[in-house]
Amino acid sequence: MLEAREPMSAEAAEVSRPSRRGTLYRGDPGMWSWVAHRITGVLTFFFLFAHVLDTALVRVSPQAYNEIIETYKTPLVNLMEVGLVGAVLYHALNGVRVMLVDFWAKGPRYQKQMLWGILVVWLLVMVPGAYFMLVRTVTEMFGGS
Amino acid sequence: MTLALDKPRTPRRPAARRNNWELASWVFMRVSGVALLVLVLGHLLIMNILDGGVHRINWGFVAGRWSSPFWQFWDLAMLWLAEIHGGNGLRTIINDYARKDATRFWLKVLLYVSMVLILALGTFVIFTFDPNFDA
Structure with missing residues (x-):
């Protein structure tokens, strides 16, 4: 099966710490980045299914579309949109990391540093992103004008 | 990495595959992924973050957007690439976990x-x- 798996680098093979012997394997950060890549990908795929169906209502009538799009503006769904953007952004950034591991000669050596790198970028984008996505909902909920 | 090969006299050895379907799938995930970086992140930025985000939709x-061929093409390309990229990912996951x-x-x-x-x-x-739908 050819896909975006973490390559087993020589270093990763060596880093089997004796202290962990006899305990349950908890994985290298590289494994968790792969797990998160799968989960965010599946969630996004399921959302895409729903999103094409709701957008198809533009073809039914303006009223039908406007009604469904209003649910996207409710506090709970608004919060889920932040989750969606976060999931897609992680998947995008980690996808770049996977390609660098695949195609950049030094990619496998720096895979862990690149993981911390994309997590920092993710945070730097998500903080202002979440602010702009939620600012109106929050002010409306807590007595804004 | 050593290639795992059956011994020559192994009964019912599968015929050698002459096509590179899985290689094409692997390449597609990377090529479409690069395109989706722009298409999807741009879509999310415009629709959810800029200028009031979802509240103005x-x-x-x-x-207004689909009166422009540019955005029509953007959304059409995004639809096809995302659906096939995601579908191919799910195909891999089904292959991995279905027993x-x-x-x-x-x-x-x-x-x-x-x-x-x-x-x-x-x-x-x-x-x-x-x-110009007449309501």
């Missing part, structure tokens, strides 16, 4: 039917949308 907003052949088969049937449905519906909507 309504039928008229969509009509019985029958489960694997029916999950893939379900996946492929949903992909055809979404691609057909989405393409139909983009091509037949009328921005």
Whole structure:
């Protein structure tokens, strides 16, 4: 099966710490980045299914579309949109990391540093992103004008 | 990495595959992934973050965007690449986790039917949308 798996680098093979012997394997950060890549990908795929169906209502009538799009503006769904953007952004950034591991000669050596790198970028984008996505909902909920 | 090969006299050795389907799938995930970086992150930025985000979206907003061939093409390309990229990812996941052949088969049937449905519906909507719809 050819896909975006973490390559087993020589270093990763060596880093089997004796202290962990006899305990349950908890994985290298590289494994968790792969797990998160799968989960965010599946969630996004399921959302895409729903999103094409709701957008198809533009073809039914303006009223039908406007009604469904209003649910996207409710506090709970608004919060889920932040989750969606976060999931897609992680998947995008980690996808770049996977390609660098695949195609950049030094990619496998720096895979862990690149993981911390994309997590920092993710945070730097998500903080202002979440602010702009939620600012109106929050002010409306807590007595804004 | 050593290649695991059956011994020559292993009974019922599968015939050598002459096509590189899985290689093409692997390449597609990377090529479409690069395109989706721009298409999807741009879409999310415009629709969710800039200028009031989701709160300014309504039928008229969509009509305004889809009156431009640029955004029609953007959304059409995004629909096809994202659906096939995601569908191919799910195919991999089904192959990894389905334990019985029958489960694997029916999950893939379900996946492929949903992909055809979404691609057909989405393409139909983009091509037949009328921005001057009379309510």
